[in-house]
Amino acid sequence: MTTxxxxxxxxxxxxxxxxxxxxxxxxxxxxxxxxxxxxDRAALHFLGTTIDFxxxxxxxxxxxxxxxxxxxxxxxxxxxxxPNIPQYLIAQAGCLLAGVAATGLSPLLTPxxxxxxxxxxxxxxxxxxxxxxxKRLLKIKDQLPDLDxxxxxxxxxxxxxxxxxxxxxxxxxxxxxxxxIEGKSIITFNRIIKEYLPQKPDLKVSPDDTALIQYxxxxxxxxxxxxxxxxxxxxxxxxxxxxxxxxEGSEVYCSAFPFFHLAGLAxxxxxxxxxxxxxxxxxxxxxxxxxKEMTRYRPSVLCNVPSLYQMLLNEPLFKxxxxxxxxxxxxxxxxxxxxxxxxxxxxxxxxxxxxVYGMTETSPxxxxxxxxxxxxxxxxxxxxQNTYVKLADLQGGKTEVAxxxxxxxxxxxxxxMKEYFNRPQETAKTIKxxxxxxxxxxxxxxxMDEDGFFTLVDRAKDMxxxxxxxxxxxxxxxxxxxxxxxxxxxxxxxxxxxxxxxELVKAVIQLTAEKAGQDLAQSKQKILEYCRENMAPxxxxxxxxFMDELPLTAVGKVDKKLLR
Numbered sequence: 085m086t087t088x089x090x091x092x093x094x095x096x097x098x099x100x101x102x103x104x105x106x107x108x109x110x111x112x113x114x115x116x117x118x119x120x121x122x123x124d125r126a127a128l129h130f131l132g133t134t135i136d137f138x139x140x141x142x143x144x145x146x147x148x149x150x151x152x153x154x155x156x157x158x159x160x161x162x163x164x165x166x167p168n169i170p171q172y173l174i175a176q177a178g179c180l181l182a183g184v185a186a187t188g189l190s191p192l193l194t195p196x197x198x199x200x201x202x203x204x205x206x207x208x209x210x211x212x213x214x215x216x217x218x219k220r221l222l223k224i225k226d227q228l229p230d231l232d233x234x235x236x237x238x239x240x241x242x243x244x245x246x247x248x249x250x251x252x253x254x255x256x257x258x259x260x261x262x263x264x265i266e267g268k269s270i271i272t273f274n275r276i277i278k279e280y281l282p283q284k285p286d287l288k289v290s291p292d293d294t295a296l297i298q299y300x301x302x303x304x305x306x307x308x309x310x311x312x313x314x315x316x317x318x319x320x321x322x323x324x325x326x327x328x329x330x331x332e333g334s335e336v337y338c339s340a341f342p343f344f345h346l347a348g349l350a351x352x353x354x355x356x357x358x359x360x361x362x363x364x365x366x367x368x369x370x371x372x373x374x375x376k377e378m379t380r381y382r383p384s385v386l387c388n389v390p391s392l393y394q395m396l397l398n399e400p401l402f403k404x405x406x407x408x409x410x411x412x413x414x415x416x417x418x419x420x421x422x423x424x425x426x427x428x429x430x431x432x433x434x435x436x437x438x439x440v441y442g443m444t445e446t447s448p449x450x451x452x453x454x455x456x457x458x459x460x461x462x463x464x465x466x467x468x469q470n471t472y473v474k475l476a477d478l479q480g481g482k483t484e485v486a487x488x489x490x491x492x493x494x495x496x497x498x499x500x501m502k503e504y505f506n507r508p509q510e511t512a513k514t515i516k517x518x519x520x521x522x523x524x525x526x527x528x529x530x531x532m533d534e535d536g537f538f539t540l541v542d543r544a545k546d547m548x549x550x551x552x553x554x555x556x557x558x559x560x561x562x563x564x565x566x567x568x569x570x571x572x573x574x575x576x577x578x579x580x581x582x583x584x585x586x587e588l589v590k591a592v593i594q595l596t597a598e599k600a601g602q603d604l605a606q607s608k609q610k611i612l613e614y615c616r617e618n619m620a621p622x623x624x625x626x627x628x629x630f631m632d633e634l635p636l637t638a639v640g641k642v643d644k645k646l647l648r
Contacts, residue, residue: 091487092466092536097457100327104469106498110314111353112180112289114321118359122333126361129381130170131243137359140174145282147178152285154233154269156208158183161297163207164344165189165198165216168364170242171273172343173352175211175235183289187297187309188344191216192620199224202231205297205309205505209233211273218260225265236262237273239366291315297505298346300444306559309505310445312346319498320350320447321357323468328412328438328455330385335360338383340368340392345553346444347417351387360385368392375401382406386413386432389552390420390585393428407432412455416440417552419540421584422461439464441540445514445524447499451538463537464530471497475532476518481525490541493530494523548577548587553622555589557644560623564591567614569607571596572634574642578627591625592647594634604630 093102123138135143151162162179164186166172179186187205189198191213198220202210210231212221217236239257240248251257264270295317297309324330337360341348355362363377368388374396388396393415396402413428413436420439429437438455441464442448450473453465467473475491477483485491501524503511515524527547530538548555557575564573572594577587595607608628615624635643 090467090472090536091532091534095454095457095466095535095537097327097454099329101469104319104322104326106315106319106322106470108291109318110180110289110291110293111295111317111357112183112314114318114357115177115180118333118356122359125333125359127355128170128173128362128364129377130364131240131247131366133170133242133244135170135242140177142282143170143174143277144177144181145284146277146280147175148181148285149280149283150235150271150276151178151184151209151233152182153280154209156182156184156233158287158289158293160184160209161187161205161207162209162211163187163189163202163205165191165210165212166237166343167191167213167239167366168340168343168348169237169239169366170364171211171237173356173362176343176349176352177356180289180295182285183287183293185294185297187299188346188349189299190342190344190620192622194618194620195220195223196618197620199227201299201307201309202228204307205299206230209235211235211237213258213260214238214262215258215260217262222263222265225268231268233269233271234265235271235273235276241274289314291318294502296346296349298349298444300346300554306556306562308507308510311502311505312447313502316447316499316501317350317353318357319470320449320468321354323470323499324354324449324452325358327452327468328385328414330354330358330360333359335385336363336381336383337361337385337387338363338365338374338378338381339387340365340374341387341389341417341552342368345417346448347387347442350448351414369395371395371399372401375399375405378405382409384409384411386410388413388415389417390415390424391418391551391583393420394424394583394585397424397427397431403431407436410436413437414440416442418549419462419585424584425461435459441465441538443526445501445526446495446497447501449499450493450495450497450526453537460533460535460537460539463533463539465538466536467495467538468497468499471495471499473532473538474518474523475530476525478529481516482518484519487532487534490529490531493526493528493538493540494518495526496521496523500524548575548589549585550577550580550589550622551583551586555623560589560591560619560625563618564593564611564615567611569593569595569599569602569611572642574634574644574647575625576644576648578648588626589623590627590629592629592631592634594631600632 119141127140296312453459
């Protein structure tokens with residue numbers, strides 16, 4: 085291929101290859117290699133506890149031994165329902181070693197949402213917090229026919245003894261009681277690491293095996309599992325590692341991206357794949373704690389959503405930190421307002437902020453701004469190595485648009501997912517033929533300039549960005565539509581004045597004819613209570629507006645463009 089076919093190649097840093105010859109290895113093999121090379125290097129820092137790779141390997145093998153002895157086999161799925169605590173990465177590494185797939189299950193989900201993902205993925209085992217066990221899992225225990233094993237753990241189980249004591253004494257950390265559930269095996273994480281052996285299951289993991297079934301709204305609709313192979317994850321890791329010159333066995337990561345979100349998990353797997361030390365941040369809102377950890381451990385790489393960088397800029401401690409050892413600030417999952425990006429660049433050092441773009445279906449990275457070369461603020465950068473991006477016309481998606489013209493961003497590369505789990509029709513709607521090859525249609529509208537840089541001009545239909553989380557309006561609308569007061573509803577996003585680049589969820593509702601005359605304040609309260617019971621907190625509408633009639637298009641659909 086020439087720069088005429090890929091105009092972005094001329095924007096690559098000098099050391100970046102246009103095409104990489106990827107090794108035939110799995111995530112499992114990469115992690116095992118790191119265990120052997122860097123046993124004494126710190127793998128994790130968490131609230132004052134440090135776990136080196138020797139101990140991390142031991143713990144991960146014990147978890148692998150448990151799920152193997154309990155009947156999990158390659159092809160089975162383990163759901164990990166935890167915040168960013170050591171147990172998440174230990175369980176994730178244990179799944180890699182046991183050859184089973186993992187699915188990240190957000191701790192923010194309601195019982196109903198938990199049941200949907202556990203059942204849809206066919207998860208055989210669940211790793212969850214004791215607080216979630218008591219307050220949510222017990223409510224759906226009879227609705228999970230395929231779930232056989234439940235592993236419960238506490239937020240502070242790996243924290244220093246004094247912090248565990250104070251956490252219980254002051255009751256500042258949520259906890260819950262564990263009890264038997266008929267038909268399911270219940271065990272604590274602590275018991276696993278005491279009673280099971282640090283021995284690797286006798287199996288070989290292939291690069292084409294499924295590593296993750298990571299849930300997303302996709303480009304439309306309700307959440308569905310993107311099937312990500314070891315091959316795709318390894319390719320994306322190597323692409324990013326070469327792009328920003330990450331050094332094996334040398335980096336220190338700090339990120340508040342949740343591991344149940346693929347951006348966070350891919351960053352975590354990157355740490356395991358190249359032997360980086362990871363500073364775990366269990367509460368991303370505690371910017372003071374983040375700054376103290378940065379002071380103590382001196383990270384070389386940060387990775388966060390723009391809204392968290394903005395929160396850090398408002399934290400007095402942040403501007404006083406020594407950033408001489410910080411080489412890179414990765415920003416993704418939402419647009420970064422230009423003024424805020426420039427302000428961050430001034431604090432941490434010129435040229436250190438790199439905006440990226442990706443999605444769950446692409447393991448996740450598609451484009452990045454150059455690391456050392458010319459960056460274009462507000463753009464999502466240029467396609468990674470071995471990655472082909474085109475812009476398809478917005479009418480039928482069959483022809484390519486000219487540079488400077490908006491089109492739907494479509495992508496082809498080694499990091500693209502295999503399929504949506506058990507959803508062939510949804511897969512066929514997203515991975516389609518274009519000019520004789522299979523391309524993934526992202527649903528995002530972008531333009532490309534003469535240097536091959538892409539800029540998003542619109543997002544996937546029905547998608548909102550709320551503090552870095554994707555919210556698909558169709559999913560929220562379908563839940564709202566079940567409320568007896570609601571005749572028709574529409575969800576739109578409006579800019580959040582307190583968080584540039586983030587949105588507020590707004591519900592526009594037409595009440596049923598028999599309820600239309602009721603007190604609107606009372607109706608609003610009832611609908612909000614229903615939403616809080618049936619949706620994750622970030623999906624709950626912050627604004628509810630009632631209309632006598634919602635505007636409709638000529639074909640009878642709600643006119644969201646007019647509502648916005």
